[in-house]
Amino acid sequence: MQKTYYDPADLKKFGKISEWNEELGAKFFEYYGKVFEAGALTEREKSLIALAVSHTIQCPYCIDAYTGDGLQRGITKEEMMEALHVASAIRGGASLVHGVQMMNKVNKLDM
Amino acid sequence: MIKSLHKRESELANAKRQQEILSNSIFQHGELPTFKTKLSESKQFPLQAKKLEILQINLGYMCNQICTHCHVDAGPDRKEIMSKDTMLQCLEVIKTTGAHTLDLTGGAPEMNPNFRWFVEEASEAGIKDFIVRSNLTIITANKKYFDLPDFFKKHNVHVVSSMPHWTKGKTDKQRGNGVFDASLRALKMLNDVGYGLPNSTLKLDLVYNPSGAFLPANQSAMENDFKKAFLEEFGIHFHNLFALTNLPISRFLDYLIASENYEDYMYALVEAFNPNAVKNVMCTNTLSVSWNGYLYDCDFNQMLELPVNSKVKHISDYNENLLEGRDIVISQHCYGCTAGAGSSCQGSVT
Numbered sequence: 062m063q064k065t066y067y068d069p070a071d072l073k074k075f076g077k078i079s080e081w082n083e084e085l086g087a088k089f090f091e092y093y094g095k096v097f098e099a100g101a102l103t104e105r106e107k108s109l110i111a112l113a114v115s116h117t118i119q120c121p122y123c124i125d126a127y128t129g130d131g132l133q134r135g136i137t138k139e140e141m142m143e144a145l146h147v148a149s150a151i152r153g154g155a156s157l158v159h160g161v162q163m164m165n166k167v168n169k170l171d172m
Numbered sequence: 173m174i175k176s177l178h179k180r181e182s183e184l185a186n187a188k189r190q191q192e193i194l195s196n197s198i199f200q201h202g203e204l205p206t207f208k209t210k211l212s213e214s215k216q217f218p219l220q221a222k223k224l225e226i227l228q229i230n231l232g233y234m235c236n237q238i239c240t241h242c243h244v245d246a247g248p249d250r251k252e253i254m255s256k257d258t259m260l261q262c263l264e265v266i267k268t269t270g271a272h273t274l275d276l277t278g279g280a281p282e283m284n285p286n287f288r289w290f291v292e293e294a295s296e297a298g299i300k301d302f303i304v305r306s307n308l309t310i311i312t313a314n315k316k317y318f319d320l321p322d323f324f325k326k327h328n329v330h331v332v333s334s335m336p337h338w339t340k341g342k343t344d345k346q347r348g349n350g351v352f353d354a355s356l357r358a359l360k361m362l363n364d365v366g367y368g369l370p371n372s373t374l375k376l377d378l379v380y381n382p383s384g385a386f387l388p389a390n391q392s393a394m395e396n397d398f399k400k401a402f403l404e405e406f407g408i409h410f411h412n413l414f415a416l417t418n419l420p421i422s423r424f425l426d427y428l429i430a431s432e433n434y435e436d437y438m439y440a441l442v443e444a445f446n447p448n449a450v451k452n453v454m455c456t457n458t459l460s461v462s463w464n465g466y467l468y469d470c471d472f473n474q475m476l477e478l479p480v481n482s483k484v485k486h487i488s489d490y491n492e493n494l495l496e497g498r499d500i501v502i503s504q505h506c507y508g509c510t511a512g513a514g515s516s517c518q519g520s521v522t
Contacts (some may be wrong), residue, residue: 073443104393133382133389135397137339 338401414519419508449514
């Protein structure tokens with residue numbers, strides 16, 4: 062068994078996923094490529110969203126990939142950090158908003 | 173201010189040492205394919221020179237800036253500059269060449285004491301596109317350079333200048349403290365005489381190099397971002413943005429090794445190899461002339477001291493027919509020009 066679950070070198074092997082199911086792999090990568098093309102949002106905006114989501118789902122591969130992608134696109138570290146705070150605020154907010162449920166329950170049960 | 177590799181007596185100041193690094197380690201035992209192997213796989217080896225279109229002349233390695241990524245290892249401590257005798261030999265060629273573009277580079281070419289005389293003489297030849305690669309800050313460095321925008325305009329020079337980012341932090345980190353502000357002042361001076369304005373025939377293009385161990389993104393997307401930021405924040409106009417890949421030589425190679433990014437960067441370049449970019453790499457239509465008159469397939473080969481594979485080695489023996497069809501001299505640094513959309517002194521090649 063390998064010593065760690067994540068190996069940075071594995072990111073380069075992502076494309077090999079298709080080897081065990083070519084049809085679904087090909088469809089996934091076609092979809093993936095299309096998603097990141099410029100549309101109503103620019104490629105730059107999509108890259109920042111991807112970076113923020115990468116941190117929300119805590120995917121080390123994605124964080125590596127979209128930090129590099131952001132640098133390539135000229136995205137500054139200030140923009141990257143602001144995007145992360147958006148992710149962090151939503152993630153934190155998601156916990157905190159459940160406090161309403163707690164408050165409802167307390168208010169119902171407590172005298 | 174950092175010093176050049178030459179001044180520091182770094183081992184990387186030696187072109188042969190750079191060549192060794194590029195040929196050994198990950199390329200020595202097949203971990204990564206050599207550039208020759210990659211060309212052969214796509215049936216494009218050997219690369220051969222086509223008809224000459226661009227004559228690029230390096231007027232010297234002296235520069236007022238000392239950028240961290242400079243492939244020339246240029247700086248104030250470099251004293252190699254083209255002599256008037258070599259310039260005269262170049263002018264003989266400029267008068268007869270079939271090339272449509274004359275491209276003067278450096279260092280800061282304006283620092284050559286015979287720069288203005290050379291531009292005046294060369295502009296008489298009537299070459300269609302006459303480029304001077306100006307680092308911008310030279311225009312504001314000393315009052316003797318303040319009139320360069322007017323001088324460029326008088327001789328209808330096409331100005332091409334480096335700008336790694338539209339923010340001060342990223343620009344100064346790559347090109348030195350104060351470079352961003354000085355560059356903006358110079359760009360405004362160029363705009364003031366008509367350079368870079370919409371519909372102006374006075375062409376002002378910018379060159380973008382990534383400020384780190386990563387490849388450039390899509391050129392047109394970068395151009396849109398630069399234009400938006402420059403116009404909205406500073407009221408500055410320019411025409412086109414050329415996105416260039418940093419090649420792993422000289423000071424950028426030094427940075428890659430020191431920051432332990434060399435292998436990952438080479439992997440990224442090899443992975444991004446685009447066989448379609450090979451058809452238009454600049455070495456096939458360009459000739460690079462060094463400050464002392466020797467001929468190279470490109471500016472990068474000049475810095476690696478890899479001369480043209482031809483009987484004609486020096487501008488004094490120049491023969492366009494003999495140079496056409498020569499095999500281009502390649503090594504692993506060439507991956508930099510074939511990555512992604514490709515890279516050349518004129519930007520992307522696909």
